[in-house]
Amino acid sequence: MNCTEPCKRRRVQRWTILTSVPHFDGYEWRKYGEKNIQGYKFPRSYYKCTHNKDQGCPATKTIQQKEDNDCNPPKYEVIYSLHHICKTMGTNTHLDKKYSSAPINNTSSTTTTSSCQANSSQPLLTLVADQLCPMESMLLSAEPQIEENGGIENSNTKSSPSTDLDFDSEWAKWLLSCTEKA
DNA sequence: GAGATTTGACCCCA
DNA sequence: TGGGGTCAAATCTC
Numbered sequence: 001m002n003c004t005e006p007c008k009r010r011r012v013q014r015w016t017i018l019t020s021v022p023h024f025d026g027y028e029w030r031k032y033g034e035k036n037i038q039g040y041k042f043p044r045s046y047y048k049c050t051h052n053k054d055q056g057c058p059a060t061k062t063i064q065q066k067e068d069n070d071c072n073p074p075k076y077e078v079i080y081s082l083h084h085i086c087k088t089m090g091t092n093t094h095l096d097k098k099y100s101s102a103p104i105n106n107t108s109s110t111t112t113t114s115s116c117q118a119n120s121s122q123p124l125l126t127l128v129a130d131q132l133c134p135m136e137s138m139l140l141s142a143e144p145q146i147e148e149n150g151g152i153e154n155s156n157t158k159s160s161p162s163t164d165l166d167f168d169s170e171w172a173k174w175l176l177s178c179t180e181k182a
Numbered sequence: 183g184a185g186a187t188t189t190g191a192c193c194c195c196a
Numbered sequence: 197t198g199g200g201g202t203c204a205a206a207t208c209t210c
Binding site: 183187190195 | 197200201204206
Binding site: 032033035037038044046048060062 | 198199200201202203204
């Protein structure tokens with residue numbers, strides 16, 4: 001990471017979702033880091049969009065398992081940063097292949113030592129994975145402006161604020177609906 | 183062998 | 197100065 005300019009790491013769009021199915025959001029993610037966070041029982045995992053390289057998609061998310069509710073089912077705080085610009089919404093091929101038969105606690109890498117195997121292996125995962133995001137058209141129409149150097153700190157000002165708010169809101173609703181149905 | 187994950191180190195901000 | 201976020205080499209999996 002090069003911060004030749006005043007670092008804008010904190011000035012990105014962020015929104016938080018509380019869900020029991022943090023991996024099923026219609027996108028493909030690749031894990032790039034994990035850290036133990038002070039005050040949290042479980043490590044925080046860091047993910048980038050799989051298409052970060054080939055399509056320059058800047059989207060990232062962090063998944064933090066809540067220290068309470070680690071059963072029935074475990075709850076995860078998912079913090080999304082920046083919108084996707086990749087065009088793979090709703091395919092779920094990667095997710096289906098990777099997660100459809102795996103207990104969710106195993107998808108969050110190493111140390112989620114939940115003992116809730118019965119709940120985590122429920123078909124709810126397939127239900128959510130099969131659900132397509134209704135905001136695909138919004139995603140395509142609300143692409144943030146990407147600068148040549150990859151920085152997107154101006155996306156808030158270049159794109160319509162109301163569009164971003166609508167997108168965030170709809171996106172949050174969709175994720176919550178997935179969680180509820182699960 | 184390619185791509186994904188793990189893990190320790192590094193960087194930046196509060 | 198410590199904690200959070202990211203990088204990148206090593207390792208793993210398919």
